[in-house]
Amino acid sequence: MTFTTTLQKDAIKIMLLGSGELGKEVAIEAQRLGIEVIAVDKYENAPAHLVANRSYAIDMQDKEAVLALIEKEQPSFILPEVEAISIAALFEAETRGFHVIPNAEAVNKTMNRKNIRVFAAEELGLKTSKYEFVTTLEGLKEAGERIGFPCVIKPVMSSSGHGQSIARTANDIERSWEMAKEARGDASELIVEEFIPFDYEITLLTVRNETGTTFCEPIGHVQKDGDFILSWQPMQMTPASLTKAQEIAKSVTDGLGGRGIFGVEFFVKDDEVYFSELSPRPHDTGMVTLVTQSQSEFALHVRAVLGLPLDFTFYGSGACGAYKAKNESHNPTLEVPDTAFTKDSFVRVFGKPESHVGRRMAVSLVLDEVEEAKRRATQIVENISDH
Numbered sequence: 001m002t003f004t005t006t007l008q009k010d011a012i013k014i015m016l017l018g019s020g021e022l023g024k025e026v027a028i029e030a031q032r033l034g035i036e037v038i039a040v041d042k043y044e045n046a047p048a049h050l051v052a053n054r055s056y057a058i059d060m061q062d063k064e065a066v067l068a069l070i071e072k073e074q075p076s077f078i079l080p081e082v083e084a085i086s087i088a089a090l091f092e093a094e095t096r097g098f099h100v101i102p103n104a105e106a107v108n109k110t111m112n113r114k115n116i117r118v119f120a121a122e123e124l125g126l127k128t129s130k131y132e133f134v135t136t137l138e139g140l141k142e143a144g145e146r147i148g149f150p151c152v153i154k155p156v157m158s159s160s161g162h163g164q165s166i167a168r169t170a171n172d173i174e175r176s177w178e179m180a181k182e183a184r185g186d187a188s189e190l191i192v193e194e195f196i197p198f199d200y201e202i203t204l205l206t207v208r209n210e211t212g213t214t215f216c217e218p219i220g221h222v223q224k225d226g227d228f229i230l231s232w233q234p235m236q237m238t239p240a241s242l243t244k245a246q247e248i249a250k251s252v253t254d255g256l257g258g259r260g261i262f263g264v265e266f267f268v269k270d271d272e273v274y275f276s277e278l279s280p281r282p283h284d285t286g287m288v289t290l291v292t293q294s295q296s297e298f299a300l301h302v303r304a305v306l307g308l309p310l311d312f313t314f315y316g317s318g319a320c321g322a323y324k325a326k327n328e329s330h331n332p333t334l335e336v337p338d339t340a341f342t343k344d345s346f347v348r349v350f351g352k353p354e355s356h357v358g359r360r361m362a363v364s365l366v367l368d369e370v371e372e373a374k375r376r377a378t379q380i381v382e383n384i385s386d387h
């Protein structure tokens with residue numbers, strides 16, 4: 001493809017629907033190629049707003065508001081960055097000739113756990129945990145008995161663990177029901193999943209466009225309350241498990257189609273590789289690629305969107321630790337120790353305008369042998385504070 005820059009008449013323009021920490025890095029990579037970036041979120045001064053050409057705060061679940069903005073800005077590419085977007089607006093935009101990444105149907109399938117689970121398990125025949133969908137407390141109690149305990153309960157539309165819980169016995173079901181209902185997102189339906197006592201879990205970043213499909217080294221991670229606290233790359237896997245994960249990732253991403261990067265999540269138990277879910281965009285656990293690869297997951301996403309080649313070099317192992325706020329603040333300040341700034345350790349502060357307890361505010365990044373990188377990334381995060 002031929003590039004034009006923002007200085008030229010037919011500039012390439014990217015619209016991010018969602019402007020958190022992941023969108024911020026996508027915006028920076030796009031800016032580096034002279035692409036105009038329009039960053040949209042539901043609140044002002046979101047991380048990607050800070051580095052975009054123009055920014056907007058709108059109700060992204062409001063079909064008309066989203067469409068009006070698309071018509072006003074006429075983006076070359078629309079990049080969903082969160083799940084909570086009016087899917088009707090994306091379908092309509094596509095009908096009107098706009099290019100949604102990877103495509104509106106893929107976003108539709110992945111934003112809702114029911115759609116992606118039915119697609120993966122029932123249409124593609126992939127191995128997943130056992131699951132059922134429920135809409136009532138009574139239904140949840142019955143599904144819990146059929147699936148067995150412990151089981152994992154999640155709203156069909158949620159991310160970063162919001163509204164998710166583990167019911168260890170039937171006595172926990174009502175608490176799980178309440179937790180799902182209190183969460184933001186769509187909890188009108190819940191998924192009840194068999195708990196997989198996995199040996200480890202991974203994200204397999206899979207990037208595709210017309211030039212082909214490329215995989216990043218597998219990323220291992222640790223989650224707490226459904227949200228990642230530490231990730232590292234590469235995760236040591238047996239060749240057989242890695243091949244199986246790559247085959248599954250290829251089949252799901254080919255099934256979804258379109259251009260872009262996908263974060264395909266798996267649980268590995270002995271020789272079994274379970275498909276869990278996927279993001280049709282950069283993945284939070286993939287922030288480690290900011291230091292481990294010549295092209296980070298964000299750079300690869302932008303290249304994929306533009307139809308460019310997807311080659312890159314893996315520099316070496318590293319880890320990423322998530323810093324979550326300990327305080328509520330309308331103007332948060334992070335105190336980062338000097339020891340975070342060695343020649344092979346880094347900190348990325350997202351610049352979120354407000355902190356809530358548990359909100360991800362920054363990450364530490366360390367290039368080192370895996371176990372040492374994990375230890376150092378964790379230590380940096382432990383020494384950060386906020387107020």
Ligand SMILES: Nc1ncnc2c1ncn2[C@@H]1O[C@H](COP(=O)(O)OP(=O)(O)OP(=O)(O)O)[C@@H](O)[C@H]1O
Binds near residue numbers: 152193223277
């Ligand atoms: N069936 C399961 N068995 C065991 N652990 C599970 C199961 N489902 C979820 N988990 C744990 O909870 C984590 C979060 O689950 P999941 O990825 O479904 O939620 P999410 O809110 O969509 O997360 P994100 O949007 O951050 O990817 C998983 O990475 C895993 O550690």
Ligand SMILES: NCC(=O)N[C@@H]1O[C@H](COP(=O)([O-])[O-])[C@@H](O)[C@H]1O
Binds near residue numbers: 284
């Ligand atoms: N697991 C998905 C994920 O990490 N998404 C990232 O978090 C942001 C929302 O953060 P917030 O909840 O702090 O506003 C999203 O905009 C995205 O960048």
Ligand SMILES: [Mg+2]
Binds near residue numbers: 265277
């Ligand atoms: Mg997940």
